[in-house]
Amino acid sequence: MGGLTPKYVLRRVGMWLLTIWLGATIIFVIPRLAPGDPVAAMVSRLTAQSGYVENSAQMIEAWRARFGLDGPWYVQYYNYLRSVLTLDLGFSLASFPSRVDEMIAQALPWTLGLLTIAVIISFFVGNLVGALMAWRRTPGWIRAFLPATLTFTSIPFFMLGILLIYLFAFGLRWFPPSGAYGRGLEIGFNWPFIKSVIYYGTLPAISIVVTSMGFWALGMRGMMITNDGEDYMILAEAKGLAPQRVFWSYGVRNSILPQVTALALSLGGIAGGSTLVEYIFAYPGMGYLLYLGIVNTDYTLIQGIVFILIAGTSTAVLLLDLLYPLIDPRITYSKG
Amino acid sequence: MTVSATHTVGDLESSAKNRNVVLDIRNLKVYYATPTGNVRAVDDVSFQVYESEIIGLVGESGCGKTTTAMAILRLVQPPGRITGGQILLDGTDLASLHGQALRDVRWNQMALIPQGAMNSLNPVMKINRQIADAIEAHEGRQPAKELKERIINLLATVGLPSRVYGMYPHELSGGMKQRACIAMAIALHPSLVIADEPTSALDVVVQRVVGETLLDVKERLGVSMIVIGHDMGLMAQLVDRLAVMYAGRMVEIAPVETVFHEPLHPYTQLLIESIPSIKQRKPLKLTEGLTHDLRNPPPGCIFQLRCPHVTDICREVNPPLRELRSRHFVACHLYE
Structure with a gap:
């Protein structure tokens, strides 16, 4: 039964392409429905700054041509789709000669590195905490200590970030308050640089792990409690299995299934960055870039980031669809 | 399946004398703690199970038969608790075992066949792994080839x-x-197998197959079994002796033939009369809703509120379970 039939894979990949196409189209349509003309708005901003701009009408025309806004909508749409497919996201409106794809290419590795590690740590620690909270045999001292770890969940991201910077960067001076790596280091695959990246990434990572851990822990706790009432848990105990075996192979193994779905979705969302954390720590990732795009009303940049976010999430969902049968044998492709 | 039909009372008596007692339950009490008092789910229950005997445990829902079984397996879930009595399995008091000693007895000496519902097997584990789990928990790691052969056997x-x-x-x-x-x-090869409603949720043909499998296993391995169930038809086919519970107490124990032909306790009489016949339609006599509050049983007999033969003494003195005839135990004042 089951197995990755070609038909199933094709359908999933088809769904993936459809999602990305729909996302791209929505990104294309929405700004064009919005009132106002971004180029005119930009030129008038220039006018406001320098008092008078010569040939403003020609300038608007030239910029329109440059951004491909002069043709009819279907030509624009065709050009847009073609460039999106080649990951050509065009020029940034606010910092003109820079290209959006280059800006994203610079920011993406930082975000992926920081958030992937933080989310995965948070996933493992959070699920373990949740599972232990629900388990009847958890020793009393752990049980007493666990809920305290979750109180941090109710502190917002940014508050905890500021608190951490205050304590560990300004107070104890253990970690740097901002940035992603030390100055004067050669960027590349060398040990001093990697060490510096880990050093700079610690505080932002901690603030993400600590504040998102509770989400995993509470979900896991609920699943474990539901699962504990199942007959196979009673049978596992009746079999005289060691408590650890019952906990891992029967309890956690079954409770983790919905959590994995949520993990895939949040890993997909990572591409969009964590705006607040990156802003507070001045971390040069996608979230910080999105913040800059919003502040500078840089539509093309925002569009680019949203597109990457859509592509990331739908890719994660695709991978989840293809990998899920490995962790839950009940999912088969026969019904597709 | 004509096994029970070939049994005569004389047969059973002569064989019973040579039989060893495998399980000896003495004055077992299981109470569930609730904010308004203890629910006496199993109250002062005593009975024996002999070597290679199948004893049926019957009674209406909530009468304590499953709780009795769970107490024997030491699987009573909180807020339930074994508050008194002894559970002697091959001479060891299970009620006093804990931790590793208890895990050693489980499955080695007593095994559980759970309800025929969907959830008694771990959904993400292959059948062989679940059986191997039980074997390896008690006998340590096994050579893969022998283990496979053993499981297939x-x-x-x-x-x-x-x-x-x-x-x-x-x-x-x-x-x-x-x-x-x-x-x-x-x-x-446990000495005792407890089957908790082994055929509920199965259709009649499959019920028969499962019943035959149980009987076959008993004949071949000589294990003793406690079969819990509502299905009087199955009981008539399968068990040697029948134990009838009502409201947490044992009211009658006798060879299965005797229970069907000469039930002595008024509750057993009503129970036997209420077995639906496929030959004729008759009104159901047993009515719901007249049971007492299990937290606060009235003085005297527990069946007094529903008993058609209730007398004054029933309201004052609780009748003990006495051997009224050979191998026929009844707890009722009618026969004094």
């Missing part, structure tokens, strides 16, 4: 093909799952 014993070895629970029908559970239960 076990499956063959209950009439399952060897392909079941590598299958997941959801790929099996209800009857196959139940037989896989029986195979698992006899993996370590």
